[in-house]
Amino acid sequence: GKPLRLNYLKELMTPLLDQPVRTDDLQRRVALGEERLDLGELRWRQSPVKRGAGPDGVELDFLPVPQRKQSIDASLGYESTLGGQWGLAYAARNLAGSGLGFDIQAARNRLQEEASATLRGPFRAFPGAGLELHVSAQEQRLETAFAFPNPELGGFPFDARIRTVDGALGAYIRFGDEGTGKLSLEAGQRQASYLYPGLDLERTERTGTFSGEWDDFDRVTLPSQGLLLRARASYGRLMAGDLAQTDFSSAYLRARGLWPLNPHLGLDLDLEGGTGNQLPLDRWWVFGGTSTLLGSDSLSILAPKFAALRFGVPIRFHGALGLNMEVEPRFDMARFA
Numbered sequence: 001g002k003p004l005r006l007n008y009l010k011e012l013m014t015p016l017l018d019q020p021v022r023t024d025d026l027q028r029r030v031a032l033g034e035e036r037l038d039l040g041e042l043r044w045r046q047s048p049v050k051r052g053a054g055p056d057g058v059e060l061d062f063l064p065v066p067q068r069k070q071s072i073d074a075s076l077g078y079e080s081t082l083g084g085q086w087g088l089a090y091a092a093r094n095l096a097g098s099g100l101g102f103d104i105q106a107a108r109n110r111l112q113e114e115a116s117a118t119l120r121g122p123f124r125a126f127p128g129a130g131l132e133l134h135v136s137a138q139e140q141r142l143e144t145a146f147a148f149p150n151p152e153l154g155g156f157p158f159d160a161r162i163r164t165v166d167g168a169l170g171a172y173i174r175f176g177d178e179g180t181g182k183l184s185l186e187a188g189q190r191q192a193s194y195l196y197p198g199l200d201l202e203r204t205e206r207t208g209t210f211s212g213e214w215d216d217f218d219r220v221t222l223p224s225q226g227l228l229l230r231a232r233a234s235y236g237r238l239m240a241g242d243l244a245q246t247d248f249s250s251a252y253l254r255a256r257g258l259w260p261l262n263p264h265l266g267l268d269l270d271l272e273g274g275t276g277n278q279l280p281l282d283r284w285w286v287f288g289g290t291s292t293l294l295g296s297d298s299l300s301i302l303a304p305k306f307a308a309l310r311f312g313v314p315i316r317f318h319g320a321l322g323l324n325m326e327v328e329p330r331f332d333m334a335r336f337a
Contacts (some may be wrong), residue, residue, distance in 0.1 A: 079289075081111075250283060
């Protein structure tokens with residue numbers, strides 16, 4: 001690595017000098033070094049003590065292993081309401097040793113099409129902080145009767161479509177022992193279109209958003225323990241166009257905790273809510289389906305304000321070939337306004 005990045009690694013490990021080796025502290029620092037410096041692995045080993053260092057002394061040697069440069073992931077699935085669906089994700093890390101990261105994602109199902117690209121560049125002097133440039137496009141087909149009035153598609157337009165194109169520039173900083181926390185501040189612009197037979201409305205929206213997240217789940221897929229906290233607040237303005245010009249704001253909060261009772265049984269508590277003032281229809285909260293509200297069709301609920309409570313008891317099985325399976329009886333309750 002470059003000298004600046006090695007200096008960060010030295011600063012990270014220096015507090016271990018002349019101290020008892022605490023494996024939990026060592027592992028946290030190793031994980032943090034891997035995350036901050038985009039490493040595939042930070043290998044360490046215990047070496048024989050040098051002569052004169054004392055009978056209880058040890059030496060730790062660290063070897064930074066670069067992150068794999070590129071990866072591509074594909075997914076296929078089926079869901080009763082969304083039909084067949086696919087996703088594709090490409091990621092490049094530490095381009096030319098610069099620390100730059102690049103992500104491209106695309107996904108499609110019967111009701112949604114979306115694609116996005118993100119360029120992420122860390123501040124060299126402050127690993128874990130940097131800038132993000134994000135662009136995305138999405139089209140959503142609506143198969144719901146609106147429970148609340150809206151100026152864009154009033155009435156009950158079945159099979160209307162909302163199309164958005166976004167661009168945003170922001171700064172972020174990660175914190176916590178393993179980079180599990182993240183704060184972001186960004187400015188963005190959106191071009192929104194409302195499409196319905198005989199109707200085609202467009203407008204431009206500009207927003208400023210502050211968001212924060214803490215995620216220490218033990219794994220990405222089917223986590224068994226940990227805490228997720230996610231909050232976001234936005235303020236924006238609808239620019240002159242086919243619809244009235246006005247200001248709007250929104251706020252979102254989610255808190256989810258997982259507690260294992262034994263290797264095969266646990267508790268899952270999930271609280272989530274979103275609100276808005278003068279929100280345009282393209283920023284209403286889309287709800288419904290197994291991940292948000294059991295008993296409703298996926299993406300079937302569109303509302304400017306919501307609150308939801310979900311409580312479950314996940315039951316886990318370890319199958320052949322290292323497969324993990326989970327069944328979760330769950331109680332859901334939600335309110336919309």
